[in-house]
Amino acid sequence: MTEVVEVSGVTRRFGEVLALDDVSLAVGPGELVGMLGPNGAGKSTLLSLVSGQRKPDSGTVRLLGGDPRDPASRVSLGITPQETGLPATLRVHEVVDFVAQHYPSPLPTGELLELFGLRDLARRQTGSLSGGQKRRLAVALSLVGRPRVVLLDEPTTGLDVSGRAALWDAIRDYHAEGGTVLLTSHYLEEVQALAERVVVIDHGRVLTDDTLDAVLRRVSVRRVVVSSSADLGGLPGVARAEREAGDRQVLWTADSDALVRELVGSGTDFAGLEIRGATLEEAFAELVTPGALVGASEGEAR
């Protein structure tokens, strides 16, 4: 089966800066891949190579089996860059119509605007839209041409909670109908909510490429959250402890079963016991800086 995106041994420099260093990544049909990395990690550069806007210095990039610099390969590609310069004096429906004209079988403008909750804004000039509304339009534009694959660079940056949830639904719908998605995000909960596969990039290199579950499992630390008037940070097996509101305490441990046995055995009064696995935020911290979670700060956080 042909990969939708195939990046092999790609290196890309900007002068002295090595933005991508021997990166390989394959995305198959219907996958939803979340790309994470600190600022400057190389995520946008990678997307610009996949969309044919830039060429690698070495290595190869294929999009739907072709060269991404060939317009024929890009007909089935939708893209939302990090920043979109919308023509300020055009109305929302005019912008959609304009982009739609570049594709052989575009979505009807009304249907697309409905999908993204933009129907009421159809006659507004884009210059008068709020930042969140512009962002919604920018993501909507990536789907106008019924693409087989979309590249979304930080799609929900600047959106409020409900705007983000609405966009997540639109991305999920597109994916549920068989679309392939490669997205970058600084919101770890966004990747956790949407992606089945997580690629972590740092300093131009792929640190991790695995299923979301496997990435989460890799962080063996668990959080035991409990309310107690006693200070539980000193129980055996607690790697780190933090106080939340009131007498709520978060205890990080490698073995939550053993810690619960210790807690019960200690005879201390407690209530509201919860045991949680790692969040993607914790996994990410651990992957980019091993030991970040419980290593260096052990003791300090108590």
Ligand SMILES: Nc1ncnc2c1ncn2[C@@H]1O[C@H](COP(=O)(O)OP(=O)(O)OP(=O)(O)O)[C@@H](O)[C@H]1O
């Ligand atoms: N046109 C350019 N000229 C010079 N340096 C560049 C250019 N584009 C990117 N870089 C550099 O390449 C590196 C990777 O940048 P890139 O934008 O790909 O990172 P990113 O992971 O997308 O970051 P962010 O999360 O901040 O968007 C950075 O050091 C950046 O400064």
